[in-house]
Amino acid sequence: MAPASRARLSVDLDALAHNFHAIAAEAEGAEVAPVLKADGYGLGAGPVARRLRREGARTFFVARLAEGEALRAELGQGEAQIMVLDGFTPGAGERLAASGLTPVLNGVGQVSAAVAFAASARAPLPCALQIDTGMNRQGLTLEQAAALAQAPDRLRGLDIGLVLSHLGSATQPGHPRNAEQLAAFRRVRDLFPEARASLSSSAGAFLGANYRFDMVRPGISLFGGGPEERPDPRLRAVATLAAPILDIRRLAPGDPVGYGVSIRAEHATRVAVVGAGYADGVIRAARRSGKAWAAGAHRRIYIVDMDLTVVEIGDADLHPGDMVELLGPHALLDDLAAAAGSIAHECLVRLSPRAERLYVERALAPI
Ligand SMILES: *Cc1c(COP(=O)(O)O)cnc(C)c1O
Numbered sequence: 001m002a003p004a005s006r007a008r009l010s011v012d013l014d015a016l017a018h019n020f021h022a023i024a025a026e027a028e029g030a031e032v033a034p035v036l037k038a039d040g041y042g043l044g045a046g047p048v049a050r051r052l053r054r055e056g057a058r059t060f061f062v063a064r065l066a067e068g069e070a071l072r073a074e075l076g077q078g079e080a081q082i083m084v085l086d087g088f089t090p091g092a093g094e095r096l097a098a099s100g101l102t103p104v105l106n107g108v109g110q111v112s113a114a115v116a117f118a119a120s121a122r123a124p125l126p127c128a129l130q131i132d133t134g135m136n137r138q139g140l141t142l143e144q145a146a147a148l149a150q151a152p153d154r155l156r157g158l159d160i161g162l163v164l165s166h167l168g169s170a171t172q173p174g175h176p177r178n179a180e181q182l183a184a185f186r187r188v189r190d191l192f193p194e195a196r197a198s199l200s201s202s203a204g205a206f207l208g209a210n211y212r213f214d215m216v217r218p219g220i221s222l223f224g225g226g227p228e229e230r231p232d233p234r235l236r237a238v239a240t241l242a243a244p245i246l247d248i249r250r251l252a253p254g255d256p257v258g259y260g261v262s263i264r265a266e267h268a269t270r271v272a273v274v275g276a277g278y279a280d281g282v283i284r285a286a287r288r289s290g291k292a293w294a295a296g297a298h299r300r301i302y303i304v305d306m307d308l309t310v311v312e313i314g315d316a317d318l319h320p321g322d323m324v325e326l327l328g329p330h331a332l333l334d335d336l337a338a339a340a341g342s343i344a345h346e347c348l349v350r351l352s353p354r355a356e357r358l359y360v361e362r363a364l365a366p367i
Helices: 013-027 037-041 045-054 065-075 093-099 108-121 142-149 176-191 333-339 344-349
Strands: 008-012 059-062 081-084 101-105 125-130 158-164 196-198 239-251 269-274 291-294 297-304 309-312 323-327 356-360
Touching (some): 008 013, 037 045, 037 065, 037 344, 045 059, 045 065, 059 065, 065 093, 065 101, 093 101, 093 108, 101 108, 101 158, 108 125, 108 142, 142 176, 158 176, 176 196, 291 309, 291 333, 333 344
Parallel strands (some): 101 125, 158 196
Antiparallel strands (some): 008 239, 239 269, 239 323, 291 297, 291 323, 297 309
16 A cells, blocks of 8 residues: 555444454354444444444444435435434424334433324335433433333334333343343333343443343444453454554654643653644543554653654654554554543544545455
8 A cells, every 4th residue: 555645534434344243152142233333433434334223233323314314314314224213303203204214212302202293194104212220311211111112102103113212230140230121121121022122332232141132232342342341352443543653753752742741751762743633533531551562562642732643762763654553453442542531432433524534445245
């Protein structure tokens, strides 16, 4: 490949496919329904969804109505079910119908709005129902769900194909809240025995058979984020952000680097000035402790500015024009997130369009 003159974000669609099947193996028979909100976790919902579709995905989730419309345009009418987590927001009925999107109803107000819409459209409205089993964020309470289940009139015209809930502590397998939410979700499933059931996102999909139900909804693990917020050997890195070395400089002990004087060389060393910064999606909070990868070793990140990242390279044989991996198969997403005091999800969605984008996949046989 020709040397890059600017930062490059490559998205490895084969690694994505690998992760999809790794999760499917873990989920043993449950449907794997990718969550592609925020433009496919920043990596491009269109190319990501098309590849996952080829790998067998039949249902996708997005957060916003507009994300659903964009994904429908990418996939085409009739191709796969697209569920909108925001649900039946005011005025959404016509747009949901026009793009063939399935709302995830989150509250009694949404349920009544959907019932009214179905009555005026004189057609059953496919939808899902989200129940809050203990995260206290989104969804009907258990009591509201039970009241609805006993009053079929209040659900008239709704074709509830799925009931779902979301785990708040699944990245900690031993946390007691997991078992509490599981018990609550079993009650939900019994209230709506005709509907399929889904409790787990990425982390939950790895919690064992009890948590799988009919469908798991992974997002981050499709892109290589480990279910316990640390690198997991079963998953491969999908996003690689690399940028060229623009310059190499020598530092004497105590030399300050960049803005302010709080970050200083601890010893005589060399640093590489790399052509990507937080405007490209390198998390600024990863300065001081984050690790990049170059010339076969991890390299400490000194500072992250808008356009530049300074990385300690010691006496490594590196030159201007050589590429430094700021995120990828060596500078792992979960490690970067930990260094930045964040989570893998945020590190991915912050990747910006400034870096040149490249989708990488081996040639696929036509289907
Ligand atoms: C974002 C989200 C997911 C996916 O979560 P990951 O941790 O990325 O796997 C699943 N379900 C719901 C309701 C979500 O909001």
